[in-house]
Amino acid sequence: MPDRAPQPVDRQLPTEESRELMALVRDIAQREIAPRAAEEEEAGHFPREVFSLLSEAGLLGLPYDSAHGGGDQPYEVYLQVLEELAAARLTVGLGASVHTLACHGLAGFGTKEQRTEHLPAMLGGGLLGGYCLSEPASGSDAASLRTKAVRDGDDWVITGTKAWITHGGIADFYTVMARTGVEGPRGITAFLVPGDAQGLTAAAPEKKMGMKGSPTAQLHFDGVRVPDARRIGDEGQGFAIALSALDGGRLGIAACAVGVAQAALDAAVAYAGERRQFGRPIADFQGLRFMLADMATQIEAGRSLYLAAARLRDAGRPFSRQAAMAKLFCTDAAMRVTTDAVQVLGGYGYTADFPAERYMREAKVLQIVEGTNQIQRIVIARHLAGPESR
Known part of the structure; x- marks a missing residue:
């Protein structure tokens, strides 16, 4: 049977603007997400059209600066939006959370030029992000990651494998943590990698017990070239950013x-x-x-x-x-x-x-x-x- 529409919750919303925002979210959840959730999850369908709708409505950049396409909303409001989306379908709620995670590095640690160039499209231009920290042999011990980025002139060449990547293979960009120096957390640097970068390929999605509509896959970096202009923060700052x-x-x-x-x-x-x-x-x-x-x-x-x-x-x-x-x-x-x-x-x-x-x-x-x-x-x-x- 189809999912019921999410029931109204007595939200703690600080402003009239945030209350209007939540009404919009609830309307989208009830009309566009919940009615098809069960059927699409069973079929393993990823609702990219829903994420496009959320982007058009300004809902994928809520906690970020409006100067770069964000919504200027406090986390108190943003998280309640996620809750509403997840109640309708977890694939959508968690996907919005992962997208926000993928934007965090550039928004918080990027240069003014980087933010001006990339954030508007990332926050409100229909793009979808992924976050690449875990690897096949480094999950909880993330500081032991093995993916390497080696400097080559004005570029970095990334080689290695990332694992358990939400939106793996379908994201338009990835925030990637790679080793550029010594062992441990101080040798890790963050990069903004385009989803269509040459040498970047995705394995077949994992077969999971739940969230079948949300693709989770390994990503293979085979000599992926990234300009130094796409390095986020300082060399060795990547683990702190993560x-x-x-x-x-x-x-x-x-x-x-x-x-x-x-x-x-x-x-x-x-x-x-x-x-x-x-x-x-x-x-x-x-x-x-x-x-x-x-x-x-x-x-x-x-x-x-x-x-x-x-x-x-x-x-x-x-x-x-x-x-x-x-x-x-x-x-x-x-x-x-x-x-x-x-x-x-x-x-x-x-x-x-x-x-x-x-x-x-x-x-x-x-x-x-x-x-x-x-x-x-x-x-x-x-x-x-x-x-x-x-």
């Missing part, structure tokens, strides 16, 4: 997780009100009512956590610890809530005729991407107790 991007990206994943959980709760509440057993709706039974109450409480707590972290970021205060907490809590909560939604629907929850099983499969990946939840616990503990002694 970590800066991931702090914001983790909040994006947290918001997407809350969106998926909210969609699962909406489906469970609707079903519980319609399904009758023993002469009355199953929503009348206390055991099930308590499950729904716990699901709603976890969602509300997760939403409050990611918004609190977003407000720290908007105020220019440190938020890395809070971002890790939000990513950890929201994605774990999404896994619990979606699993409970399947249970509420019973046998129907286990079938593809209802969306609950898809939400559960999609929630799992959110505990893994942009730093596994075990890595989030390490990040939080380091803020509390300092780095481990060795």
Whole structure:
């Protein structure tokens, strides 16, 4: 059965402009995304036309400067937009988050000339980005990456393989981290690589348990030439740029997780009100009512956590610890809530005729991407107790 349109959430929006923005997002989600989500996910269809629509509506550059095509929106608003999109279809919500991640390096660390040349097209020109940090042998230990960039006159020549790249093979540009110097984090530099660069090829998309409409693939760099004018930041600054991007990206994943959980709760509440057993709706039974109450409480707590972290970021205060907490809590909560939604629907929850099983499969990946939840616990503990002694 088709997904239900996302139910209105009592949003915490600071201005009339942001409230109008959210109304636009909700309209797009209800008309253009949710009605086709189940069918297109099953078929593995990537909705590029939806991303073109989001770009035309100014929704792919929300947290960036309007001088370069952005929307001048605080993270507090941007993340709630992601939540709304993810509730309609995670492929779209997470895709918008990854695009924002891919733009972060140039927006935050690029030169004035670079931003003027590239950002307008990246933020509002219909382009779609990818973010290349992980490799086949370096996931959680990202600082051990092996892809190399060697200086050759005014160019850099990039050789190596990146793995688990969202939008791999279809993105118009990639922010790529490559080794240009010593081992470890200080030898990594960031580059802006065109998606059609000669020598850049994509492997076949991974066959995943969820998010089948979002292509995830390895990228092979076989002597890809990139002008030094496309180097982002200083040589050796790439790992710091990557970590800066991931702090914001983790909040994006947290918001997407809350969106998926909210969609699962909406489906469970609707079903519980319609399904009758023993002469009355199953929503009348206390055991099930308590499950729904716990699901709603976890969602509300997760939403409050990611918004609190977003407000720290908007105020220019440190938020890395809070971002890790939000990513950890929201994605774990999404896994619990979606699993409970399947249970509420019973046998129907286990079938593809209802969306609950898809939400559960999609929630799992959110505990893994942009730093596994075990890595989030390490990040939080380091803020509390300092780095481990060795």
